[in-house]
Amino acid sequence: MLAYLRASPALAAAFGPPSARALGQAMAGIARDAGGPAAEALARAAADASRRLRSAERFGAWLEIVERLAGLAPESLEALLERTERLLETLDSENLLAWALSGIRAAGGDPERRRLFFRFDDPVAGRWLARGGGSTPFSLLERRLKIYVTALWGQNLVVRAAGVTAGELPRRTSFDENFIRVPEVFPGVPDGQSAALFRAALAHAAAHLHFGGSRFPIGSLKPLQIALVSLIEDARVEQLAIDELPGLKRLWLPFHEAAAGGALTAPALLARLARALLDPTFVDGHAWVEKGREMFLAECARWADPAISRAIGSLLGNDLGQMRVQFNPRTHVVEPAYRDDNLGLWDFGDQAEATGEAETIIQSARIEQAQEREAPPPERERQDPAQAASHESPAPRRLKPEVVEDVGIPVAHYAEWDYLIGRARADWTTVLEFAGRTGEPAMIDRILERQARLVTRIETLIRSAKVSRPVRLRRQAEGDTLDLDACIAAEIDRRLGQAPDPGLYSVLIRRHRDLSSLVLLDISQSTGDEVPGAGASVLTLEREAATLIAHAMAKLGDNFALRAFCSDGRAAVGYHLIKDFAEPFDRRIFSRLAGLESRLSTRMGTALRHAGAELDGQRSHRRLLLIVTDGEPSDVDVGDHKYLVEDARHAVLELGHKGIDVFCVGLDSGGDNYLARIFGRRSVLQIDRIEHLPEKLPMLYLRLTA
Numbered sequence: 001m002l003a004y005l006r007a008s009p010a011l012a013a014a015f016g017p018p019s020a021r022a023l024g025q026a027m028a029g030i031a032r033d034a035g036g037p038a039a040e041a042l043a044r045a046a047a048d049a050s051r052r053l054r055s056a057e058r059f060g061a062w063l064e065i066v067e068r069l070a071g072l073a074p075e076s077l078e079a080l081l082e083r084t085e086r087l088l089e090t091l092d093s094e095n096l097l098a099w100a101l102s103g104i105r106a107a108g109g110d111p112e113r114r115r116l117f118f119r120f121d122d123p124v125a126g127r128w129l130a131r132g133g134g135s136t137p138f139s140l141l142e143r144r145l146k147i148y149v150t151a152l153w154g155q156n157l158v159v160r161a162a163g164v165t166a167g168e169l170p171r172r173t174s175f176d177e178n179f180i181r182v183p184e185v186f187p188g189v190p191d192g193q194s195a196a197l198f199r200a201a202l203a204h205a206a207a208h209l210h211f212g213g214s215r216f217p218i219g220s221l222k223p224l225q226i227a228l229v230s231l232i233e234d235a236r237v238e239q240l241a242i243d244e245l246p247g248l249k250r251l252w253l254p255f256h257e258a259a260a261g262g263a264l265t266a267p268a269l270l271a272r273l274a275r276a277l278l279d280p281t282f283v284d285g286h287a288w289v290e291k292g293r294e295m296f297l298a299e300c301a302r303w304a305d306p307a308i309s310r311a312i313g314s315l316l317g318n319d320l321g322q323m324r325v326q327f328n329p330r331t332h333v334v335e336p337a338y339r340d341d342n343l344g345l346w347d348f349g350d351q352a353e354a355t356g357e358a359e360t361i362i363q364s365a366r367i368e369q370a371q372e373r374e375a376p377p378p379e380r381e382r383q384d385p386a387q388a389a390s391h392e393s394p395a396p397r398r399l400k401p402e403v404v405e406d407v408g409i410p411v412a413h414y415a416e417w418d419y420l421i422g423r424a425r426a427d428w429t430t431v432l433e434f435a436g437r438t439g440e441p442a443m444i445d446r447i448l449e450r451q452a453r454l455v456t457r458i459e460t461l462i463r464s465a466k467v468s469r470p471v472r473l474r475r476q477a478e479g480d481t482l483d484l485d486a487c488i489a490a491e492i493d494r495r496l497g498q499a500p501d502p503g504l505y506s507v508l509i510r511r512h513r514d515l516s517s518l519v520l521l522d523i524s525q526s527t528g529d530e531v532p533g534a535g536a537s538v539l540t541l542e543r544e545a546a547t548l549i550a551h552a553m554a555k556l557g558d559n560f561a562l563r564a565f566c567s568d569g570r571a572a573v574g575y576h577l578i579k580d581f582a583e584p585f586d587r588r589i590f591s592r593l594a595g596l597e598s599r600l601s602t603r604m605g606t607a608l609r610h611a612g613a614e615l616d617g618q619r620s621h622r623r624l625l626l627i628v629t630d631g632e633p634s635d636v637d638v639g640d641h642k643y644l645v646e647d648a649r650h651a652v653l654e655l656g657h658k659g660i661d662v663f664c665v666g667l668d669s670g671g672d673n674y675l676a677r678i679f680g681r682r683s684v685l686q687i688d689r690i691e692h693l694p695e696k697l698p699m700l701y702l703r704l705t706a
Contacts, residue, residue, distance in 0.1 A: 003027075003043035011046055015056035026063045034074035041081040042066060052088035061093040065100070073104050075111045076118040083120070098421045105418065105425070109639065138184050141195055143657075149180070149202040152245065153210045159202065161426070172334055172341040173201040180205045184426055186337060200251050200338035204234070207241040207248075208344065213306040215347035221314065223329035224266060224321055229313030230334070230342035231270055235277035235296060236309050253279055255336040260284045266320065266327035271335040273316075288323065292316050408432025408574060414609045416570070417650035419643065424650070429570045429606040433577060439594025441587045447547045455551055472506050479505025516581065516618035517553065519546055520611050521564040521596070522629035523576070528598030538630050538667060539598050545628070546578075547593060554585035559620060562589070563611055564596055567603035569637045574600065575610055581618065604633040604678075605647035608662065612655040623660045630667035632674050648678045 004024055012020040023046055031039035053059045070077050080087075080100065087096055103117035103125060116122040138145070138161045146159050158179035173182045186197050216229060242249045256278060258271035269289065275282050276293045284290060295315070299308045320327075334342060412431045415424040448455060474483045483506040490500035527539040546562060553560045562578035578592045579585060608627065615623045633644035652662050664679045666686045675684045 003040040007043040007046045011050055011059075014050050015059055019050075019056050019059055022060055022063055026067055029067055030070045030077065033070040034077045038070065038074070038077040038081065041078045045081040045084040048085040049088060052085065053093075058093060062088075062096070065093060065097045068097070069100050069104075073100075073107075073111075073114045073118070076114045079115060079118040083118075098423060101418070101421050102425055109637075138182055138198060141198055144195075145198050145202055148199055149206050152203060152206050155206060155210060157206060157209065172337070172339065173205050174341050175205040175208060175344040178209065180209075196251070197255070197338055200255060201340070203241070203248055203251060204238065204338055205340050205344075207237040208233075208340070211237040211240040211304075212345070216306075216310055216345055217347050222317060222321065223332075224327050225314050225317030226346070227266075227270060227327075227329075227332060227342075228317045228320070229310050230345055231274055232277075232296065232313045232316075233306065233309035233345055234339055234342075235274065236303055236306070238278060239300075239303055249278070252338065255338050256282075257336065260286070264323070264325055266325045267332065267335065269320065269325065274335065274339075288316070288319055291319070408434050408572065411575075412610060412613070414606050416605060417647040419646040429573055429603065431573050431575050431606060431610045433575050435577060437595035437597060438591040439596075441590035441594060443543075443594040444547050444590035447544050448551060451544070451548055455548060472508050474506045475501065475503035476505045476507050477503050479507035481506055514620055515558065515622035515624060516615060516620040517558060517560040517624045517626060518611050518615050519549065519560065519562050520607060520625065520627040521546060521562075522566075522602055522604075522627070522631070523564045523596055523598055524566045524602040524631065525598050525600060526602075526631050537598070539596060542628055543593055543596060550579065550585050550589070550593075559618065561614065562593070563607075563614075565602075565604075565607035566600040567606070567635050568600045569635060570603070570606075573603050573606040573610075575607060581614075601635040602629065602631055602633050603635045603644060604629065605644060605651040608648060608651040608655065612651070612658065612660050612662075615655075615660050616658050625655065625660055625662045626665070627662070628665045628667070633678075645674050645677060652679055652683075 004027055008020040008023060011023055023043070027039040027042055030042055049062050050059055053062060066077070066081070069080065073080075087099070091099060100118075103122075104114060106124065107113035107117060113122070117125045142159075142161075149155070149157055149159060156178070160179065160181055161184045162174065162181035171183060171186075173180060175181070180202060182198060182201055186194060212233070216233075218226070221229065238248070238252065256271075256275035258268070258275045260272065260283065262268055269286070272284050272286065273289050273292045276284055276289050277296050292312070295312050299312070302308050334340065409432060410430050411433045413427040414429050414431065415426050416428040417424050473479075475486045476483070483504055486501065486504050486506075490504060493500040521542050523539060523542075527542065528537050530537050531541065550560065550562060559581055560579075561581045564576040564578060565574060566576075567573040576592075576596070578596075579589045583589065604627075608625070611625055611627075615625055632641065633648050634641065635644060638644055655662050662679060662683060664675055664684045666675045666684055675686070
């Protein structure tokens, strides 16, 4: 009561008596749900909230959020309210609710983990706070940005959001070979400028990949020289890009805000030099900046040669070093904001001979690269070099470490849709790839022998199906439509008194099969149950069906992969590698199929996204993802059964936008409702008698690829 009496007069003066009454009612409810200390904390937080929110409507929305959270996480409410100013400094009411629900969801019902999150003892809380802070995220612009960067020079580049390293969100773009990573958000950038900054960053990184050469060796360069060589190289590729696409200058120049004069520190002088090299109208007046511009312009005839960047940067670095300006390689951030972190320019190699300051900056880069290797790379970044050389659009690059059976290798993070807040939680789940247990290949031999007649029938039916882009044959004697060119030529011949060619028609045909398929098997614990009347488990029948369909596809030369999945919480979604697209269906694959075991849970959405990422890199006319599952999506850290169903549904929609067809074979007699919700009624085949699966699955494949 005393806390309310202290807080309410100022609130009533600011927003009127109704807001003060609403505070009292909220305190009463919170005292009941979360205790007296939490209610007192609300009274203290009301002053900070009113100062930040500045309107009765927004203050009322904040109170409603606090009351809702009191019921969901009563033990953590006091910690949340004590940090009101910090939270409202970054988040509006809607994003505050999303941030808080993220922490509650991540805790999985553990009160102590919720306390750690709301006290910011869990580093995830700070990262998600930065992620939700007002700037438009990359995920909302991803599709348009990928089209944009491809359109610039026709490069097929993989563009992904960068993961979190060392508990911090990356502040700059990075690139390597044929892919680009951008921050999920550029903190502090208003919504209206985010799209332009993302475009500028991607155009700059693409310019490096288009006009750059081999990486620079570190050699004996000092940290300041490394920074300057990188700056000159940035300017060099930008000038070459502007020569081809002059409009890029209008895109980049607004982000160069460095002004002449001011403190003579290395970061300030570097930013002024960067602007001087791009903007000919910029007059700096400092002798070192003007010297740098003169040296760069004097080499304009050699801008196509990356060697000039090292030569000019080394000389300017020596001059700046003699000026005794302050430069800290650990805290240096490339300016302006659209430029990359420069790590993609340098070959760090074996730097045992490096000493002094150079060791500091090299070690910093090594730490960052090591963290990127430890963090699961985005799915589209994992690509075999052979595939990169043979396809226009790279397939997900697959890691090939020396693996041990039952030891999962983290390879990717994926977002997960939360229907409660109506948005995807970025980097929420982690995929662990397993080489998988091996079994006795003779088990697969026995399946093929036992089902020999069915195998022959399936091969005959599939061979007749043509799945490819239609090819138009012209100047045919018979056909569906007239060939206009042939008709014109025939009329010319007729008027010249010559015999016209009788081939006046054209016809569309499909000459061959052009598809890529991925069969995804659910191997959760429930697949170990025996099927009544069949004398076998669900997994045994799945293995038999996968064997038959794989054998038929291999005989016909179809491009296909086999995978299996299970899960043990969002941080361990198991993805078992049975057969890659490029692998032959031989006894090694037989051994992996035979070694499958039922285990754990069914986090379907993440498995679908990872499988779709593999298919997305296949350059085929048709791409088909066929999933076989015996139960509703579930996992040990999710109590809301609707949550994973809605996430799987969104995963299917995402794959559909990529042009990937997803079809489900349901083995749960009661799964009509949730499977239709996830895949759509036309994309589900419900099998009432599971023992018919080995025959039904190949026939379904024929129907889908006809």
